[in-house]
Amino acid sequence: MNARGLAAVGFVALGFGLGAYYTTDGLGVFSAANLIGGTLALAIAVLAALRRRGAPGGRRGSAAWVGVALALAAVWIAQHAFERAGLAFDWTADARYSVAPATRQALAALPQRLTLTLFHDGGDNRTRSTRLLLQSLARAGPVDVRERQLDQAADEAERYGVAASNAVVVALGDRFEVVERPTEGTIWEALERLTSARQAVLYVARGEGEGNLERSEPSGFSGLAAALQNEGYVLRDFVAAAAEAIPTDAAGVLFVAPRRPLRESSLAALEAYLERGGRLVALLDPGTDTGLEALLGRWGFSLPPGVVVDPASGPVEGDPPGVDPIAFEYAAHPITRGLDPTKMTFFRRARPVGVAHKPEPDDELRALVFSSKRAWVTTDVDAVEHGLAPKRPADAGEGYQALLAIGRFPRAGGEARIAVFGDADFASNRYLRSLYNLDLVLNAVHWATARESAITTRPKALTPDQYPLTPQQSLRMLYGVGLLIPEACLIAAALLWARRRSA
Amino acid sequence: MRPLLALLRKELAVLFGSPLAWLTLTGVGLVTALLFFDHLRIYNQILFLYATTTMGGFDTDTIPTYVNLRDQVFLPVMETLGLTLIGLVPLVTMRVFSEERARGTDELLAATLLTPGQIAGAKFLATFVFVAAMMLLSFLYPAASIVRSNLGLPHLLAVYLGLFGFAIALASIGLACSAFTESQLLAAISAYAVAFVLYDFRWLAQFAPEGAMVWIDPLSLHPRFGSFAEGLVRPADLVYFGGYALIGFALARVALDPRRR
Numbered sequence: 001m002n003a004r005g006l007a008a009v010g011f012v013a014l015g016f017g018l019g020a021y022y023t024t025d026g027l028g029v030f031s032a033a034n035l036i037g038g039t040l041a042l043a044i045a046v047l048a049a050l051r052r053r054g055a056p057g058g059r060r061g062s063a064a065w066v067g068v069a070l071a072l073a074a075v076w077i078a079q080h081a082f083e084r085a086g087l088a089f090d091w092t093a094d095a096r097y098s099v100a101p102a103t104r105q106a107l108a109a110l111p112q113r114l115t116l117t118l119f120h121d122g123g124d125n126r127t128r129s130t131r132l133l134l135q136s137l138a139r140a141g142p143v144d145v146r147e148r149q150l151d152q153a154a155d156e157a158e159r160y161g162v163a164a165s166n167a168v169v170v171a172l173g174d175r176f177e178v179v180e181r182p183t184e185g186t187i188w189e190a191l192e193r194l195t196s197a198r199q200a201v202l203y204v205a206r207g208e209g210e211g212n213l214e215r216s217e218p219s220g221f222s223g224l225a226a227a228l229q230n231e232g233y234v235l236r237d238f239v240a241a242a243a244e245a246i247p248t249d250a251a252g253v254l255f256v257a258p259r260r261p262l263r264e265s266s267l268a269a270l271e272a273y274l275e276r277g278g279r280l281v282a283l284l285d286p287g288t289d290t291g292l293e294a295l296l297g298r299w300g301f302s303l304p305p306g307v308v309v310d311p312a313s314g315p316v317e318g319d320p321p322g323v324d325p326i327a328f329e330y331a332a333h334p335i336t337r338g339l340d341p342t343k344m345t346f347f348r349r350a351r352p353v354g355v356a357h358k359p360e361p362d363d364e365l366r367a368l369v370f371s372s373k374r375a376w377v378t379t380d381v382d383a384v385e386h387g388l389a390p391k392r393p394a395d396a397g398e399g400y401q402a403l404l405a406i407g408r409f410p411r412a413g414g415e416a417r418i419a420v421f422g423d424a425d426f427a428s429n430r431y432l433r434s435l436y437n438l439d440l441v442l443n444a445v446h447w448a449t450a451r452e453s454a455i456t457t458r459p460k461a462l463t464p465d466q467y468p469l470t471p472q473q474s475l476r477m478l479y480g481v482g483l484l485i486p487e488a489c490l491i492a493a494a495l496l497w498a499r500r501r502s503a
Numbered sequence: 504m505r506p507l508l509a510l511l512r513k514e515l516a517v518l519f520g521s522p523l524a525w526l527t528l529t530g531v532g533l534v535t536a537l538l539f540f541d542h543l544r545i546y547n548q549i550l551f552l553y554a555t556t557t558m559g560g561f562d563t564d565t566i567p568t569y570v571n572l573r574d575q576v577f578l579p580v581m582e583t584l585g586l587t588l589i590g591l592v593p594l595v596t597m598r599v600f601s602e603e604r605a606r607g608t609d610e611l612l613a614a615t616l617l618t619p620g621q622i623a624g625a626k627f628l629a630t631f632v633f634v635a636a637m638m639l640l641s642f643l644y645p646a647a648s649i650v651r652s653n654l655g656l657p658h659l660l661a662v663y664l665g666l667f668g669f670a671i672a673l674a675s676i677g678l679a680c681s682a683f684t685e686s687q688l689l690a691a692i693s694a695y696a697v698a699f700v701l702y703d704f705r706w707l708a709q710f711a712p713e714g715a716m717v718w719i720d721p722l723s724l725h726p727r728f729g730s731f732a733e734g735l736v737r738p739a740d741l742v743y744f745g746g747y748a749l750i751g752f753a754l755a756r757v758a759l760d761p762r763r764r
Contacts, residue, residue, distance in 0.1 A: 004689070011696040018699050021706045035706070064619075064757040071753040075746030082739035092734030093572065093655030122705075125578070128726075132733050470551070474544050477651060482536030482644035486529045489640070493525035500522070 013038030107141025196232035200251035203238035209259025252279035257424035277414020286351035302354035320389035338457035350423035367402030514629030596677025604685035619759035665731020668744030675751030
């Protein structure tokens with residue numbers, strides 16, 4: 001058999017070997033024998049061909065082969081240089097591989113190198129995306145990335161409690177967390193759990209119809225509870241009606257939309273707590289008068305009854321236009337760090353929260369988040385609650401309406417801090433992860449409890465605009481553009497063929 | 504420069520004057536259109552279902568995470584189109600050098616003022632123009648649909664950039680194979696074989712040590728163009744594909760060396 005015949009045999013064997021490998025997804029005797037035999041046959045054919053032709057002649061032949069070697073070297077060097085530089089451009093609609101500031105911050109603060117181990121089985125297509133995500137994280141900080149096949153590292157998988165493919169073990173020293181659905185957000189949360197050394201106790205007021213932090217339905221606040229726990233808070237119930245005083249271990253007290261008036265004794269306990277340097281975060285819906293409004297009034301806040309109507313915001317979920325303001329005006333403050341007009345927050349039927357007067361000269365009172373300057377306030381809360389468009393009185397003044405105000409109050413017992421939101425729904429499960437709501441509410445809690453170092457902009461799961469085409473539109477696109485091009489190409493082929501035949 | 508441009512023009516005229524080339528364009532256009540339509544149709548139907556029934560809607564965050572453009576449309580289309588390119592590109596490249604050799608017209612070319620490098624360069628360039636035209640034609644319909652439905656156009660561009668790089672690599676393999684033989688059939692078959700071997704080295708992992716796979720695996724074509732399907736454009740991958748063109752060109756230049764005839 002000559003070299004050409006041997007080469008043909010080699011190609012056929014290689015083709016069958018690879019075909020058998022890909023179709024059975026494994027290397028059996030048949031595919032292995034074909035691959036080895038084919039490679040050998042090709043190697044012998046090449047050697048025979050070279051021998052028959054003789055060595056590349058003279059200086060020019062050698063120079064040409066040197067050119068091939070140089071090309072190989074140049075490609076290898078350039079490729080590795082780019083690989084080491086870690087340059088990558090994320091063109092995904094949801095910015096999947098762009099590492100968020102919170103993750104960068106967390107990675108930069110790591111006390112030691114982090115190890116991310118991806119466990120997978122060979123045929124799992126999801127691992128490619130996860131692998132790229134882990135590589136993005138490795139480029140952003142001191143991270144070692146490893147991969148383990150589940151069937152080959154069963155002991156290691158068992159030690160970590162990994163049961164399914166595409167799980168990532170986030171390990172920092174001896175401590176580890178298993179992330180079953182790896183995204184940047186879930187890995188960041190695992191990292192937070194691993195690194196949050198200091199825990200703070202946050203008392204959550206209950207007993208007066210407040211939002212429930214255990215309920216997981218859309219109107220519940222379990223998402224807020226999970227996010228707070230994730231960022232180092234221990235949540236404890238505080239039944240205001242039964243409490244004589246706020247416990248001394250409280251890093252802060254959280255009120256989420258109380259519906260009924262608080263008892264005088266509860267308000268007195270809260271007042272006393274603030275006087276001795278307590279921390280309060282209140283999420284107050286419109287249409288209620290709980291007594292907190294009056295208490296906050298004594299601390300310089302102004303909470304007029306009414307709902308903010310912002311004509312710059314469109315209708316949401318059947319509500320009349322304007323009553324669900326989208327805020328994009330922020331005053332500079334640690335709570336709003338990282339937020340700008342492109343990073344909006346969404347409120348649902350919010351009341352205005354103003355600042356009226358400073359109780360003491362050294363106090364600091366500020367409004368931080370605003371509606372647009374075209375907003376006004378309606379006092380017809382019932383109409384808004386029933387989904388009716390509020391009528392605008394002729395004398396209604398337009399202007400920026402504050403949706404979050406904060407205050408710092410240095411007192412003999414310590415510095416009291418208060419953050420008041422004019423809405424609670426924005427932090428409900430339904431809206432917590434809308435736009436930058438999660439960042440705003442968590443950063444407010446961090447500021448109020450004097451944990452400013454935890455303030456950050458968290459990884460987002462961005463959803464691209466998704467407007468599906470109807471089947472009719474899809475078909476129209478296919479016939480209008482999709483099939484027109486191949487048809488034109490086929491006509492060109494036919495014309496050329498006909499011309500050649502007639503020539 | 505003038506002889507070089509004349510050769511480039513001639514190569515383009517030969518390429519675009521061949522019914523086989525237009526049939527290849529038809530094949531790529533048709534496969535892309537049907538494939539993309541089918542995947543987009545299913546994706547749109549699922550989205551529509553979620554948007555119009557009591558299951559929820561776009562603003563209620565109830566669309567499962569697996570229903571996304573990347574997993575439902577871009578990844579499967581790119582995988583299948585990549586395999587289609589392996590089948591079609593060698594049909595275009597097989598005759599570029601080998602036909603000249605078989606007809607003896609390579610001797611005429613060698614007698615011109617053009618160096619082997621210039622001859623190889625002109626042929627490579629003309630083939631790349633054809634490949635670019637092929638990818639552009641197959642891009643139009645998906646792009647129109649993506650723009651119409653307000654989905655991720657940059658991601659689609661990344662997909663096509665990857666496919667273009669992959670096609671350039673395949674064309675370079677095909678051209679190098681064509682330069683070493685006068686048989687078009689052998690040129691095509693060897694291009695298929697080399698492309699399939701380089702496509703994915705995962706099969707080697709069964710018997711190669713893990714340390715060796717760290718070096719061998721990055722040579723595979725598949726993971727490189729897979730990153731583009733994920734929407735991630737890495738210059739290292741572009742250099743990798745460009746490297747095929749450079750090495751293919753250098754090999755073709757060796758084959759055109761007059762002393763080797």
